Amino acid sequence: MYVLAVNGSPRKNGNTAALLAKALEGAASQGAHTEIIHLYDLNFKGCTSCFACKLIGGESYGKCAYRDDLTDVLAKIEKADAVIFGSPIYFSEITGEMRSLLERLIFQYLVYDENYSSLNLHKKPVALFFTMNVPENMLKVIEYDRLVHKYKIMFEKHMGPTETLLATDTYQFIDYSKYVSTAFNEAAKAKVRQEEFPKVCQKALEMGISFGSKPTE
Numbered sequence: 001m002y003v004l005a006v007n008g009s010p011r012k013n014g015n016t017a018a019l020l021a022k023a024l025e026g027a028a029s030q031g032a033h034t035e036i037i038h039l040y041d042l043n044f045k046g047c048t049s050c051f052a053c054k055l056i057g058g059e060s061y062g063k064c065a066y067r068d069d070l071t072d073v074l075a076k077i078e079k080a081d082a083v084i085f086g087s088p089i090y091f092s093e094i095t096g097e098m099r100s101l102l103e104r105l106i107f108q109y110l111v112y113d114e115n116y117s118s119l120n121l122h123k124k125p126v127a128l129f130f131t132m133n134v135p136e137n138m139l140k141v142i143e144y145d146r147l148v149h150k151y152k153i154m155f156e157k158h159m160g161p162t163e164t165l166l167a168t169d170t171y172q173f174i175d176y177s178k179y180v181s182t183a184f185n186e187a188a189k190a191k192v193r194q195e196e197f198p199k200v201c202q203k204a205l206e207m208g209i210s211f212g213s214k215p216t217e
């Protein structure tokens with residue numbers, strides 16, 4: 001088993017990275033080979049709309065033809081037996097870097113036919129981790145539930161069976177007293193950090209264990 005995690009946060013020690021590390025710890029405990037890729041270490045663009053992946057008879061049909069640091073990442077995702085994508089929410093979306101990866105990853109598989117069918121015949125288990133400032137009771141109100149659902153549908157169609165995991169009301173600064181942050185109740189956030197975040201980490205660990213112990217096709 002090769003379980004790959006992709007970190008769409010610029011922070012290598014932030015909330016998203018912590019969840020991804022837990023999932024990989026779980027996968028490794030089952031004997032899986034694991035790897036984490038930090039997207040912000042890489043130089044790459046989103047889809048450049050070259051359409052080489054859709055050219056009839058073209059040598060890159062169904063494959064992203066653009067060459068940059070993401071080329072190797074796409075190859076690793078293809079090779080992996082399971083992939084975990086993690087991203088913070090920035091302005092009610094996944095980060096720009098993660099979005100750029102998805103443009104290149106998903107568009108190569110998407111066929112412009114009547115069903116917008118998928119060229120990816122090697123489906124694999126996927127997990128999507130989202131971390132965010134908003135508290136859990138606001139998810140529906142600000143329609144983040146729809147955002148998560150949108151990505152789940154997209155991944156189910158083009159990548160494989162997709163699970164999702166959310167960490168809400170995350171702790172953003174090491175020391176809140178040093179930053180203008182009156183929008184937040186630091187004490188309440190610290191409580192979530194202490195009591196709720198470990199539970200989400202535990203779920204990430206369990207998802208990793210499940211991924212690491214799945215038989216390869």
Ligand SMILES: Cc1cc2nc3c(=O)[nH]c(=O)nc-3n(C[C@H](O)[C@H](O)[C@H](O)COP(=O)(O)O)c2cc1C
Binds near residue numbers: 011087
């Ligand atoms: C530029 C920026 C925009 C953000 N926008 C949102 C947002 O729209 N909604 C939200 O819930 N959190 C937002 N956040 C908070 C992050 O999603 C949250 O702190 C996340 O857990 C950070 O993940 P990390 O620790 O892995 O970097 C934003 C943070 C930054 C830096």
